[in-house]
Amino acid sequence: MATPNSDKDMRIIFRTVNDFIANDGAVRLGRLSLPNRNPVDTPNYFGLTSRGAVPHMTPDNISKHTEIGGVYIAIEDFLEHSRKRAYPAIYNIDVPGKEPLHAYTATPSSMVTILGARRNPAVTAPSGNGRNYISIFTSTGFQRLDTENYHRAIENVRPDIAIPLADLTFNESKAYSNAKRQLRMVERTEDWLAAFFKLRDPEDTPRKTDHGAHIFGPLLPTDFQTQWEYINRLAQDYAEKLSGLAVYDVNILPDLAEYSSLTHLPRLSLDIMTSPHDILRQVQLGIDLFTIPFLNSTSDAGVALTFKFPPPPNPAASILPLGTDLWSVDHQTSLAPLAEGCECYACTRHHLAYMQHLLNAKEMLGWTLLQMHNHRVLSDFFAGIRGSLGRGYAAFEEDCARFARVYDTEIPKGTGTRPRARGYHFKSEGGESKINEAAWENYEAAGSGDPVVAAEMAGRAATGAKGEGKETPVVPEGGAEELDKKGFAEIDK
Amino acid sequence: MPSRNDLLIIRPFYILTSTFSFQMVSLLKLAKITEEGVRFMSPHDGTPMLLTPEHSISLQNTIGSDIIMQLDDVLVTTSPDHVRMREAMERSVRWLDRCIAAHKNPDTQNLFCIIQGGLDTEMRRECTREMVARNTPGIAIGGLSGGEAKSDFCRVVLTCTELLPELKPRYVMGIGYPEDLVVSVALGADMFDCVWPTRTARFGNAITKHGVLNIRNSKYANDFGPLEEGCECACCRTGEGAMGITRAFVHHNTAKETVSAHLLSIHNVWYQLNLMREVRNAIIADEYPAFLRQFFANLYPDKADYPEWAVEALRMVNIDLRSNNT
Ligand SMILES: [Zn+2]
Ligand SMILES: [Zn+2]
Numbered sequence: 049m050a051t052p053n054s055d056k057d058m059r060i061i062f063r064t065v066n067d068f069i070a071n072d073g074a075v076r077l078g079r080l081s082l083p084n085r086n087p088v089d090t091p092n093y094f095g096l097t098s099r100g101a102v103p104h105m106t107p108d109n110i111s112k113h114t115e116i117g118g119v120y121i122a123i124e125d126f127l128e129h130s131r132k133r134a135y136p137a138i139y140n141i142d143v144p145g146k147e148p149l150h151a152y153t154a155t156p157s158s159m160v161t162i163l164g165a166r167r168n169p170a171v172t173a174p175s176g177n178g179r180n181y182i183s184i185f186t187s188t189g190f191q192r193l194d195t196e197n198y199h200r201a202i203e204n205v206r207p208d209i210a211i212p213l214a215d216l217t218f219n220e221s222k223a224y225s226n227a228k229r230q231l232r233m234v235e236r237t238e239d240w241l242a243a244f245f246k247l248r249d250p251e252d253t254p255r256k257t258d259h260g261a262h263i264f265g266p267l268l269p270t271d272f273q274t275q276w277e278y279i280n281r282l283a284q285d286y287a288e289k290l291s292g293l294a295v296y297d298v299n300i301l302p303d304l305a306e307y308s309s310l311t312h313l314p315r316l317s318l319d320i321m322t323s324p325h326d327i328l329r330q331v332q333l334g335i336d337l338f339t340i341p342f343l344n345s346t347s348d349a350g351v352a353l354t355f356k357f358p359p360p361p362n363p364a365a366s367i368l369p370l371g372t373d374l375w376s377v378d379h380q381t382s383l384a385p386l387a388e389g390c391e392c393y394a395c396t397r398h399h400l401a402y403m404q405h406l407l408n409a410k411e412m413l414g415w416t417l418l419q420m421h422n423h424r425v426l427s428d429f430f431a432g433i434r435g436s437l438g439r440g441y442a443a444f445e446e447d448c449a450r451f452a453r454v455y456d457t458e459i460p461k462g463t464g465t466r467p468r469a470r471g472y473h474f475k476s477e478g479g480e481s482k483i484n485e486a487a488w489e490n491y492e493a494a495g496s497g498d499p500v501v502a503a504e505m506a507g508r509a510a511t512g513a514k515g516e517g518k519e520t521p522v523v524p525e526g527g528a529e530e531l532d533k534k535g536f537a538e539i540d541k
Numbered sequence: 542m543p544s545r546n547d548l549l550i551i552r553p554f555y556i557l558t559s560t561f562s563f564q565m566v567s568l569l570k571l572a573k574i575t576e577e578g579v580r581f582m583s584p585h586d587g588t589p590m591l592l593t594p595e596h597s598i599s600l601q602n603t604i605g606s607d608i609i610m611q612l613d614d615v616l617v618t619t620s621p622d623h624v625r626m627r628e629a630m631e632r633s634v635r636w637l638d639r640c641i642a643a644h645k646n647p648d649t650q651n652l653f654c655i656i657q658g659g660l661d662t663e664m665r666r667e668c669t670r671e672m673v674a675r676n677t678p679g680i681a682i683g684g685l686s687g688g689e690a691k692s693d694f695c696r697v698v699l700t701c702t703e704l705l706p707e708l709k710p711r712y713v714m715g716i717g718y719p720e721d722l723v724v725s726v727a728l729g730a731d732m733f734d735c736v737w738p739t740r741t742a743r744f745g746n747a748i749t750k751h752g753v754l755n756i757r758n759s760k761y762a763n764d765f766g767p768l769e770e771g772c773e774c775a776c777c778r779t780g781e782g783a784m785g786i787t788r789a790f791v792h793h794n795t796a797k798e799t800v801s802a803h804l805l806s807i808h809n810v811w812y813q814l815n816l817m818r819e820v821r822n823a824i825i826a827d828e829y830p831a832f833l834r835q836f837f838a839n840l841y842p843d844k845a846d847y848p849e850w851a852v853e854a855l856r857m858v859n860i861d862l863r864s865n866n867t
Contacts, residue, residue: 098798099793099794099797099798100790100793100794101794101798101800102800103798103799103800104799104800104803105800106784106800106803106804106807107784107786108775108784126793130759130762132759132762133762133763137762137763137789137793140763140765141765141787141789142765143765143785146785151765151785151787152787152789152790152793153790154784154785154786154787154790187797412799412802412803415799416803467799
């Protein structure tokens with residue numbers, strides 16, 4: 049972290065380049081600048097990680113073949129219980145000149161890290177949250193995380209940006225419709241936030257002080273009437289401690305216009321989105337930063353995104369698809385790129401026929417290339433949004449309207465099998481068994497029964513089939529239909 | 542005019558192809574081999590298929606690979622059926638003739654024969670003489686790595702290489718463990734292929750000069766060192782722009798995220814390529830016996846633990862692995 053600088057408000061990491069007042073929300077072009085990281089022009093998106101990794105992509109490929117400026121990381125991916133370790137391993141790493149979160153996950157140091165308690169999307173905990181804690185889902189099961197432990201985690205791993213605990217159930221279809229539950233969510237979150245700031249800054253020092261991570265205050269998934277007191281408190285008591293807002297329901301944004309102490313803060317969306325249409329709507333409401341949950345799941349489904357912004361001329365007036373299902377036999381001999389005109393690594397070197405071959409052969413490379421492509425489509429999409437906004441809000445509105453007319457409403461579903469269920473494929477109901485249960489068998493068994501480790505402990509090199517443990521399979525256990533039924537990559541089913 | 546394969550795969554490297562992998566022999570239980578070719582059920586849709594030597598070469602001519610392999614009649618070396626083994630060996634020779642006759646691009650694509658004959662050294666010699674007489678640009682020793690004893694494997698490799706001409710590449714198929722590579726080189730082999738480095742990566746294993754480490758073991762959870770100290774692969778190397786991959790991070794994601802399999806593959810493939818680079822340097826410096834002694838000393842702190850098969854195989858080529866001269 050940079051040292052405190054008396055001339056500069058360390059808390060401010062966001063500058064707007066151009067504001068547009070429209071749709072009751074402040075739409076703007078902006079720039080997020082954090083110490084020692086590359087600046088990020090907004091609107092833009094950050095990569096979603098699973099266990100600290102952007103799925104299917106090694107850190108060198110992220111640097112070389114994507115334009116992602118930052119990543120969202122969930123602390124629940126690092127807090128598994130272990131009889132052997134008193135503290136999570138990530139607390140113990142010490143690399144000079146590197147924040148532990150960056151060092152442990154090998155995140156390129158030019159990239160911004162955002163730490164949240166839970167993944168996005170998160171698995172619904174069957175037992176819910178408690179008065180003092182939230183339920184988190186680790187690879188060893190559900191655990192409790194309270195404000196004190198979360199604060200300690202932030203101090204230990206030192207993310208660039210952290211989102212304090214909020215009493216979310218990730219089950220909006222049921223619980224959030226309950227008014228009592230909503231009120232409790234707001235009250236608890238407010239209490240936890242007060243406790244959180246107290247822990248970070250017991251003396252309540254004035255602004256301009258560096259307290260490590262920049263804090264994005266949560267805006268809750270409920271209507272304004274239910275959380276207006278909480279938002280008042282954010283605006284009056286905490287505005288000086290906040291560097292941004294984490295928005296769990298974008299419909300609250302129009303009501304934010306009243307709060308001048310909050311409007312200049314960058315807004316990160318953690319709201320649900322299933323298509324680029326949702327992204328555009330959220331930009332129109334004033335979101336600056338996104339995480340795109342449908343990106344990873346689209347790649348896993350074997351679907352290459354194909355949309356552009358502004359949309360291309362469409363003289364035939366046909367509805368253009370948002371993506372291409374690479375499993376379709378139509379592509380068996382096609383030498384076309386994944387998307388016409390795309391300049392990503394995959395499109396400039398390979399083509400649909402090879403991609404389909406890789407998916408059929410269940411080669412991991414297929415999903416890696418697809419991730420490179422889909423990330424590129426999203427980066428280009430946001431660059432297009434910024435370009436359009438640069439021409440004025442009217443131009444942007446016009447492009448959005450045309451996008452809605454030109455493109456289909458939904459991303460096509462992949463028709464083939466997906467990679468084996470991994471971290472972010474868990475079933476929604478925590479009480480049930482996990483899709484990829486087998487992979488965790490003997491996880492902490494210290495190699496008992498593992499011939500390689502046994503041989504290794506005896507100081508012998510062990511090679512050969514008999515010396516091998518369990519594979520990281522790329523083939524799913526069960527077909528796509530089965531995974532779908534089990535709630536593949538969905539938060540609620 | 543680029544071949545189809547140039548269009549389908551961008552290829553900065555040589556490509557070697559074969560049409561019928563040895564591994565398939567065990568998988569395709571229903572494969573039936575006749576003089577005509579191999580009949581089997583398509584693993585894709587279950588339709589009956591016939592692969593003939595002519596078809597095999599035609600496919601590889603279309604693909605345009607740099608090295609193409611003959612279709613051979615192969616069965617596991619451990620098969621006790623001596624009559625069937627002889628039939629397979631003789632048929633492989635006849636099929637080579639058909640492959641040579643069918644080969645359309647002998648100037649641009651190199652057809653390799655495949656020596657068969659199981660573990661019977663006399664049969665291997667006979668096959669080798671027949672194959673060498675047909676003067677293919679390269680020669681493969683096939684049918685091995687199918688579960689035979691290592692000492693049998695070494696005996697077969699040496700039997701074949703002793704009869705092979707000096708200036709043709711000798712390719713031992715399906716070999717990949719580091720010990721097997723360095724011993725096979727001593728026995729006269731030049732090139733190998735194996736899925737092991739990447740397959741074992743998917744199992745969470747890192748190949749190092751001191752042996753294979755299973756990174757899934759919980760002892761690596763707090764190990765913040767590189768996969769192998771001093772390794773120059775993209776994961777382990779240090780300095781400007783280094784990825785800074787730790788054993789702890791790979792452990793964190795083994796069997797959970799494919800990224801760990803990718804990282805271990807990067808490291809393992811680099812290890813194998815670097816091993817062969819060191820092998821070449823040692824040969825050029827005329828220090829291969831010393832190289833072998835150091836290689837095994839790195840793997841086994843106690844000479845008594847050296848695998849007997851390796852000690853014996855190297856003795857056949859006058860290298861004393863347990864000698865103190867390094
Ligand atoms: Zn592309
Ligand atoms: Zn390495």
